[in-house]
Amino acid sequence: MVLGVAGGIAAYKSCELLRRFTESGHDVTVVPTAAALEFVGAPTWAALSGKPVATDVWTQVHEVPHVRIGQSADLVVVAPATADLIAKAAHGMADDLLTNTLLTARCPVVLAPAMHTEMWEHPATRANVATLRERGVLVIEPAEGRLTGADTGKGRLPEPAEIFEVCQEVLSGATTSADLAGRHVLVTAGGTREYLDPVRFLGNRSSGLQGYALARAAAARGAEVTLVAANVALPDPAGVKVVRVETTGELREEVLAAAPSADAVVMAAAPADFRPVDVSGAKIKKSADGSAPELRLTQNPDILHEISTQRVRPGAIIVGFAAETGDDTGTVLELGRAKLARKGCDLLVVNDVGGGAVFGSPDNEAVILGADGSAVDVPRGSKAALARVIWDEVAARLQD
Numbered sequence: 001m002v003l004g005v006a007g008g009i010a011a012y013k014s015c016e017l018l019r020r021f022t023e024s025g026h027d028v029t030v031v032p033t034a035a036a037l038e039f040v041g042a043p044t045w046a047a048l049s050g051k052p053v054a055t056d057v058w059t060q061v062h063e064v065p066h067v068r069i070g071q072s073a074d075l076v077v078v079a080p081a082t083a084d085l086i087a088k089a090a091h092g093m094a095d096d097l098l099t100n101t102l103l104t105a106r107c108p109v110v111l112a113p114a115m116h117t118e119m120w121e122h123p124a125t126r127a128n129v130a131t132l133r134e135r136g137v138l139v140i141e142p143a144e145g146r147l148t149g150a151d152t153g154k155g156r157l158p159e160p161a162e163i164f165e166v167c168q169e170v171l172s173g174a175t176t177s178a179d180l181a182g183r184h185v186l187v188t189a190g191g192t193r194e195y196l197d198p199v200r201f202l203g204n205r206s207s208g209l210q211g212y213a214l215a216r217a218a219a220a221r222g223a224e225v226t227l228v229a230a231n232v233a234l235p236d237p238a239g240v241k242v243v244r245v246e247t248t249g250e251l252r253e254e255v256l257a258a259a260p261s262a263d264a265v266v267m268a269a270a271p272a273d274f275r276p277v278d279v280s281g282a283k284i285k286k287s288a289d290g291s292a293p294e295l296r297l298t299q300n301p302d303i304l305h306e307i308s309t310q311r312v313r314p315g316a317i318i319v320g321f322a323a324e325t326g327d328d329t330g331t332v333l334e335l336g337r338a339k340l341a342r343k344g345c346d347l348l349v350v351n352d353v354g355g356g357a358v359f360g361s362p363d364n365e366a367v368i369l370g371a372d373g374s375a376v377d378v379p380r381g382s383k384a385a386l387a388r389v390i391w392d393e394v395a396a397r398l399q400d
Helices: 010-022 042-049 065-072 083-090 097-104 117-121 124-136 158-173 209-221 248-261 304-308 334-341 383-397
Strands: 001-003 029-034 076-080 109-113 143-146 153-154 185-190 224-230 240-245 264-267 274-276 297-299 315-326 348-351 363-370 376-382
Touching: 001 010, 001 097, 010 042, 010 076, 010 158, 029 042, 029 097, 065 097, 076 083, 076 097, 076 158, 083 097, 083 109, 083 124, 109 158, 117 124, 117 153, 143 185, 158 209, 158 383, 185 209, 185 248, 209 224, 209 240, 224 248, 240 248, 248 264, 248 304, 264 304, 264 383, 304 315, 304 334, 315 334, 315 383, 334 348, 334 363, 348 383, 363 383, 376 383
Parallel strands: 001 029, 001 076, 076 109, 185 224, 185 264, 224 240, 264 315, 315 348
Antiparallel strands: 143 153, 274 297, 348 363, 363 376
């Protein structure tokens, strides 16, 4: 693979990205621009990659590097991708080794932009990004946060760990095209909390790992992704808008606000089914006689049922999750089919969580039930692998 590095202050972060690639077994050729070497020198890139580094087309000219590097790559990722580099790529310019490589590459290309907010929002940059995306280039949305100096805003390079995960998604070969490009998808993740007092709450064991895997996979397939995260302690996925909530009421509010513009909604979060009728404004103290307080609960709104039965966007695909254990009333799949009919969604991902399986684990297995009677068995594997199958099923049902 090729790691291109353009001339921005965020170039130093790409050292960590390079190490992640090499430590995971990838053969990486680093192609910096001349400006990038003003921030991180060639010896650093050579030491970390184990390969010599060049910026121009004249080094080792007998090997025709300006053609060979791009032709032989399985993936080209540019991080950071500056406004200048994006403009050159959009207009087919080839004035150094990196831009030549981008022109000759016939593999997936990922650009991770980093620049000041004003540069990212400029109409010229937005037009260049749109052009590249139309050509199949995956341009990750930049993160929001501290920029150079005291400035803050959108334009920050996503964290190297998240860029790495996006690239792993692309390299997985799960999709050869950006089949979700131009689509807005909404994903929920994590578990909601319902407070009893200022320090205690009712909650569940959902870690948010599956929802984050779904958001990351959708971004890698070109979608605009909104992720509503309930009490999740994970770094923001690259290129994803993250909205943080705590309670089921807050989750419902954000879902109802985003759903009307979403082509697909995947409700991977685990909302609390019940909340206390009364919430104490002070910490509930232990009683002297050892008795426990009596809790009165009321049922929370059913968000999945609400958005499935009151659809405001025709053609939108709605996906629910069912964590089942099976009981005297039926097996896990029987309960899942009943829930699918009751909720009114298009797809239901059924997990057998007996014994606490799935929660906090990097792996998952499921059966994806369709309202059309279909059933897709996904054997145990990574949560990223399950996310890809879910998006395959969604993409197959989306209408133009």
